[in-house]
Amino acid sequence: MDPKLPFGLRISDPRYVNVESVPTGAKCGCLCPACNGPLVAKNAGRQKISHFAHKADCVGALETVLNETAKQIVRELGFV
Ligand SMILES: [Zn+2]
Structure with a gap:
């Protein structure tokens, strides 16, 4: 399945x-x-939900993106 990534x-x-x-x-x-x-x-509004398209055989992309984005937010808020 092509992982639909909200962040890149x-x-x-x-x-x-x-x-x-x-x-x-x-x-x-x-x-x-x-x-x-x-x-x-x-x-561009042609998709129901905007996302980053990505090659289908990448394992763990969504988990990695969500994990790293969360860490960035925590870092930028000054918790670490
Ligand atoms: Zn990937």
């Missing part, structure tokens, strides 16, 4: 960003933190 790792910062906050398609400039594969932002 933006290469330029690098930080985890929501799919709604990046350019559409391959121009999003984001990677999957689990496999370092490029993500494609599906956020």
Whole structure:
């Protein structure tokens, strides 16, 4: 199953960003933190739920993205 990722790792910062906050398609400039594969932002309103498209054989992408995004939030709020 193609994991539908709500967040991706933006290469330029690098930080985890929501799919709604990046350019559409391959121009999003984001990677999957689990496999370092490029993500494609599906956020132009043609999908029911915006997400990053991703290769189907990456194991653990969603877990990794959610885990790393949560850690980023905690870090930025100053809890660690
Ligand atoms: Zn991946």
